[in-house]
Amino acid sequence: DTGVSQDPRHKITKRGQNVTFRCDPISEHNRLYWYRQTLGQGPEFLTYFQNEAQLEKSRLLSDRFSAERPKGSFSTLEIQRTEQGDSAMYLCASSLAQGHEQYFGPGTRLTVT
């Protein structure tokens, strides 16, 4: 069990550019979640997958955001035409389908200049 991993750990981009983040969940976990955390705040839910199906999306997830989990293993989160307000820590978590504990990765810190 290597835990949840995320790549990259840090990303600096210019406003208007596209960025993509990757998350590798704990291998036997069916569920994968994306959260966003701004400084000094608790994480806010963005979306989650059970296997390859995206089952829920928050209204925080604007049209510029898209997430995929094509083979039910790793997931990608893409932000198109980044804005300064997208600067945040993007956290990935995973859990067993029937369990409720979510285990978090180290996060990707995005800075939009």
Added chain:
Amino acid sequence: AQTVTQSQPEMSVQEAETVTLSCTYDTSENNYYLFWYKQPPSRQMILVIRQEAYKQQNATENRFSVNFQKAAKSFSLKISDSQLGDTAMYFCAFINEETSGSRLTFGEGTQLTVNP
């Protein structure tokens, strides 16, 4: 919608002493789960302890224990024998899959500092 409130933005405690972090939540449901997560500076979120709402017995994990008061919708975390490594942001979180899907709802967090 469920909400989670942590009314103590910051707390401090001396090493080896006991500290209690407060959390209240709002829900109309009976079956749900509550968690405390710890986020050390520049490090990842770690699950500290979990409580099922249908269990009356308070959860305990080594030096960490909770005081779950279902009627009062209160879920406090007690840390005994505080250690320097306990310095972190602590988040209370709630989940009820029947009404809010699989999303965790987090409180605003309490920054705990353990002083030597």
